[in-house]
Amino acid sequence: MQQHMSVKDLVTQSGTSFYWGMRLQPKPQRDAMHALYAFCRVVDDIADGIGDPNQKIIQLDAWQEVIAAMYKQETSHPLTRALAEAHEQFDLPEREFIAILDGCRMDATRQVRMETIDQLYQYVRRVAVSVGILSMQIFGVPENPGPDFATELGTAFQLTNILRDIREDAERDRLYIPLTLLHKHCVPNASLQHMLQHDNLADALCEMEYITRSHYDRSEELLHHLPRKRLRPALIMRSVYRATFDRMAARGWHDNAPLQLGRAHRLWLAIKTALAP
Secondary structure: OOOOOOHHHHHHOOOOHHHHHHOOOOHHHHHHHHHHHHHHHHHHHHHHOOOOHHHHHHHHHHHHHHHHHHHOOOOOOHHHHHHHHHHHHHOOOHHHHHHHHHHHHHHOOOOEEOOOHHHHHHHHHHHHHHHHHHHHHHHOOOOOOHHHHHHHHHHHHHHHHHHHOHHHHHHOOEEOOOHHHHHHOOOOOOOHHHHHOOOOHHHHHHHHHHHHHHHHHHHHHHHOOOOHHHHHHHHHHHHHHHHHHHHHHHHOOOOOOOOOOOHHHHHHHHHHHHHOO
């Protein structure tokens, strides 16, 4: 387990829109979200690291034991002490931390393939929606429709990541576009290099675009029933993710090179969203 970086270090070095969004929160929520983000970074780094998958699973299992100990009020790890304070204040459900670890286990294997859209949604539920549900709890969002909003927005975020990082993931022998969807568009189940160069891949990604857009749209509908001020950190992230997604869609899916918004653009979106009524 990683112990050499503090929660603050993990967050401030992230360079993400998350950091700027959280600066707007009251200190209790800010500290809790920093601890949650740091936990996600640590376990995600385990799954993404170079090494024996069996050793990765052992490390993730160890973290599950640490989380279990935290809920028994038996914690000495600096990160889980911060999480324990967040749990004490915001009553964070243990099952969502376990879901995050289960998602990391899916990534810890030597090769990642999503056979079906249902398997993809299972993965997304674990690695993204779980984080959203914990965040809603910290933000103090009403029970209904808070979890539904977390589900739609977390799914949109993760699908955006998948579309953005398709080449980078392939370098790690990972493919998150469901094989059934690729088969539907006559992309053969071959080497990743061959699949990424196939003429019909763009058609499959276009369908993924449609699916992703539907989750963004649904999150917008649910937002009308939620307190926007409490959700400003999530809305800042949403503005950056949505702008990235829209730019990829406008570029077209025959070009699947990575795309990132510039720092100035992201900062402008953060400020614009933060100042919105």
